[in-house]
Amino acid sequence: MNRITALVTAFVFASGSAIAEVLPANATCSDASLAGNYTVLFNGTYGNISGDTPQVFVVAGLMNFNGAGTIEEFIYSSSVDGVLSSDISASPGTYSINASCYGVLNVAGTPASIFVNGSRFVGIVTYARGWAVTVTGTR
DSSP states (O other): OOHHHHHHHTOOOOOGGGGOSOOOTTOOOOGGGSEEEEEEEEEEEEOOTTOOOOEEEEEEEEEEEESSSEEEEEEEEEEETTEEEEEEEOOOEEEEEOTTSEEEEEETTEEEEEEEETTEEEEEEOSOTTOEEEEEEEO
16 A cells, blocks of 8 residues: 555544534434545645655545444545645545544554544544644535
């Protein structure tokens, strides 16, 4: 798998404006809280532990969640340091959402911590030192 696929599949997420709504005290979530198609936007920089210069990237795509812990499809286009790639498909992945609406996405071995709020999710990639990646998803 190439670095971009690992990065993009690294899912998940946080854009301050997307989490502006506060969950009600009685909110409960589960894997079923993510079901259907979500447009996603990844934004950030990444490098690696050996000291590579961080690269700027943006990814826009579509993820399909089955409501039972599987990401069925992930199609996206990306720009990494100004180089555009289109119509890329990533391996299906998995996710798990707990009752407090916190969860973990995992695609191609790259985990991300997310928070689900209704038809949106936000989070951060928790992959490696040198990565500063946020993601938002909207149904």
